Each structure stands twice: as structure tokens, then as C-alpha cells.
Amino acid sequence: MAIKAIFFDAAGTLIKPSRRVGESYAAIAEKYGIQVPSGALSERFRACFDESPPLAFPGASPAEIAYLERDWWKQLVKRIFDPWSPFDRFEGYFAELFEYFSRADSWNLYPEVPATLTALKARGLIIDVISNFDSRLVKILHGLGAGHWFDEIFISSHVGHAKPSRQIFEAALEKHGINPDHAIHVGDSEVNDVQGAMNAGLKPIFVDRDGANDSASTPRVENLTEIIDLLE
Numbered sequence: 249m250a251i252k253a254i255f256f257d258a259a260g261t262l263i264k265p266s267r268r269v270g271e272s273y274a275a276i277a278e279k280y281g282i283q284v285p286s287g288a289l290s291e292r293f294r295a296c297f298d299e300s301p302p303l304a305f306p307g308a309s310p311a312e313i314a315y316l317e318r319d320w321w322k323q324l325v326k327r328i329f330d331p332w333s334p335f336d337r338f339e340g341y342f343a344e345l346f347e348y349f350s351r352a353d354s355w356n357l358y359p360e361v362p363a364t365l366t367a368l369k370a371r372g373l374i375i376d377v378i379s380n381f382d383s384r385l386v387k388i389l390h391g392l393g394a395g396h397w398f399d400e401i402f403i404s405s406h407v408g409h410a411k412p413s414r415q416i417f418e419a420a421l422e423k424h425g426i427n428p429d430h431a432i433h434v435g436d437s438e439v440n441d442v443q444g445a446m447n448a449g450l451k452p453i454f455v456d457r458d459g460a461n462d463s464a465s466t467p468r469v470e471n472l473t474e475i476i477d478l479l480e
Contacts, residue, residue: 251451251479252426253374255402255417257435258381261455261472263355263392269293272348273328280341284332292328300324302410303380310406317382317405321346350384352391364472365397371479376420377401378433380410380440399424411437412444421448434475442466453478 256262265272270290277284300323305316322342329335348354368375377398379385382405389395400423404410407419421428428449435441436455445452453475454468467478 250430251373251432252430253376253420253424253432254368254475255376255378255420255431255433255445255450257411257433257437257441257455258377258379258385258389260436261358261434261441262361262377262394263357263388265349266354266356272354273325273345276345276348277329277341279344280335280337282329282332282335282341284329289328292331296324296327299327302404302413303382304404304408304410304413306408308408313405314383318346320405321382350387352388355388355392357392357394358472360471360473361394364475365394367476369397374399374424374426376424378411378416378420380404411435411440412447414444414448417445417448417450421450434469434472 268286268290270286270288270293273289273293274284274286300320303317303320305313308316325342325345326338329338335341365375375398377385377389377400379402381403383403385403386395386401389398389401400420402416402420404416407416409415409419417433421431432451432453433441433445434453434455435445436457438454442452442454452466454466455472456468457470459470469475469478
């Protein structure tokens with residue numbers, strides 16, 4: 249089957265924080281009277297994020313989504329700082345943290361993204377984002393100068409389903425009227441991206457930037473430019 253569309257995960261695949269998450273959490277926390285090593289916050293972030301419920305709100309109205317997104321992150325950040333409670337100035341801290349990660353200058357595109365997406369677009373392919381992020385992602389991508397490459401940006405909080413649920417992939421397929429055999433999904437999570445795509449019948453490509461995964465069962469790239477060769 250000829251490939252008609254390529255869907256991309258966002259964070260860890262197309263974009264990355266301009267500095268490590270723990271460093272940002274720690275630097276801003278110090279302004280609010282809490283001193284915690286950045287490494288400890290990075291570990292807490294990973295653990296608490298993995299234990300959090302999906303960032304999706306089935307049945308929520310558009311007017312409710314912004315509040316629900318912000319509260320989802322607020323509860324996550326509260327759990328991250330549990331070992332250092334009480335955090336008396338938490339409300340102010342969280343407001344600044346949430347705003348910080350909404351800014352495009354808090355993120356970077358991976359260096360190969362512009363050339364890769366330009367080459368894929370030149371082939372006439374549909375290019376979408378499918379991400380377990382929130383509404384801030386649209387502003388971030390446009391702020392980084394990347395928004396024009398994407399036909400659609402599917403965000404779990406708006407779709408009502410988060411990866412690895414097949415429904416978020418099916419929303420993209422339905423939007424473009426294409427079959428799963430005609431689409432590839434690219435992402436850096438073996439569960440959310442690889443297994444999720446396979447559950448929906450799409451072909452997955454696993455982004456393994458560290459070269460730490462030697463599985464032969466799924467096409468793997470260390471750099472997004474390698475996608476071009478896989479399409480040959």
C-alpha cells in the first residue's frame with residue numbers, strides 16, 4: 249500500500265524542552281522558597297507523569313477543556329513536590345511554571361525537523377501531529393515556526409482519547425478519509441506510539457535517539473531524516 253500520511257508525536261519526537269525539565273522546575277521553585285536538586289525533580293516528574301491518568305476528558309465541552317488541562321498539570325506538579333511539602337507559595341509557583349512551558353522559547357525543534365518535514369511535504373504526504381499534550385502545543389509549534397507543515401494537530405485533551413488508545417489515531421484517519429494501511433506514525437514511546445499505532449492498524453516508526461533499543465520488530469530511527477530512506 250502506498251503511504252499517504254505520516255503522523256508525528258510531539259515532545260521527544262519533534263520538540264524538546266530548551267533545558268531539562270528538572271532544571272526548569274528547580275530554577276522556578278527556588279524563586280518561591282523551595283530548593284530541590286534538579287535531578288530529584290526529574291526523577292519525580294518521570295514517576296508521577298507515568299502514574300497520572302490520561303490527559304483526555306471524554307465528553308468535556310470546549311469551554312471546559314482549558315480548565316481541565318490546567319488542573320491536570322496542577323495535580324501532577326503537586327504530587328511531584330509531595331516530598332518537599334508544605335509548599336506555601338505553590339499557587340504562584342505553578343502559575344509561573346505553567347506559563348513558562350506555554351512559551352515557544354522554552355522549547356526547541358530537533359535540528360533535523362525542518363529538512364525532514366520539508367522533504368515529506370514535497371512528496372505530497374499528509375503530515376499531522378498526534379500528541380498527548382494540551383492546547384499549549386498549537387501555540388508552541390507555531391511559535392517555533394513549525395505549524396505550517398501540519399495539516400492537522402490532534403491533541404488528546406481535545407479528542408477525548410490519549411495514546412495508546414486507538415481512537416485518537418482513528419480520529420486522524422477519519423479526518424483525512426484514509427485507511428490505516430496508508431499511514432505511518434512516528435514517536436519515541438514504545439507504548440503510546442508504537443503499540444498505540446499498531447493497535448489502530450498503522451505502521452509505527454520508533455524514534456530511539458540514544459540508540460538504546462535494538463528491537464528488530466519495529467522500524468527504528470535515531471534521527472528523523474532516516475524516515476526518508478524507509479519510504480524508498
